[in-house]
Amino acid sequence: MELRETIIYENNFEASNNTIHWDFIDNGCNVENFIFNFYDYLTWKQDPNKYTNFEFTYRTSVEHFYPQHALEGHPQLDATTGLNDFGNLCLISRGINSKFSNNMPKAKLDNFGRGNGVDELSLKLNEMMDFVRQTQQWSTPEIYDFEKKARTRILDGIVKGSINANIKKV
Incomplete structure (x- = not known):
């Protein structure tokens, strides 16, 4: 059973004991799209x-x-250094993905940052670009920092949603 089906059918749309299984989310390209939309x-x-x-x-x-x-001259990240963590991932259209290529975060910001099609980008990607704009950095420490904030936002959203939800259960 997929993660979203587990949430819907087994947990009746509610967070069970307010716990998130991050191994499903820190999962590189295998993360479910609805997590990004949420x-x-x-x-x-x-x-x-x-x-x-x-x-x-x-x-x-x-x-x-x-x-x-990573392009030559830049460190290569892996699973132990945040590469596949939710803090380093975002959801984009296939057209933008082909344009992003293997560009480094600063180049992605320069080519697609605010004013250059921002309405087409996800809010998460915009936040990541804002971070790079402010700090000129994006590597393991920044990924972990962003991840911590993202986890808090998602958990808070689930907890508040569970309390405030007015979902008719069938």
Whole structure:
């Protein structure tokens, strides 16, 4: 049974003991798309006025912000250094994915940052680009820092959603 089916059918749309199995989420390109959409929803929900031009659209390609195959001269990350962690992943369209290629995060920001099609990008990717814009950095420490904040946002969203949900159970 897939993760989303477990949440829906076994857990009746509720978080069980407010625990998230991060091994399903820190799973590189195998992370379920709905996790990214849920994250974007929670981000949007925090301040809808900040994201007035954002639209939830069809995005199906999981992208490593720090690339799987770093360009020469840059460190190669792996599973032990945050490469496949949720903090380094985002959901984008296939068209943008082919343009991202193996570019480093700073190059991705320079080519696709705010003002260059921001409405087409996920809110998570925009937050990651904002981080790079502010710090000029994106490697293991930044991935772990972003991951910590993302985990808190997702867990808070689940806990609040469980408390506030008005879902009719069949």
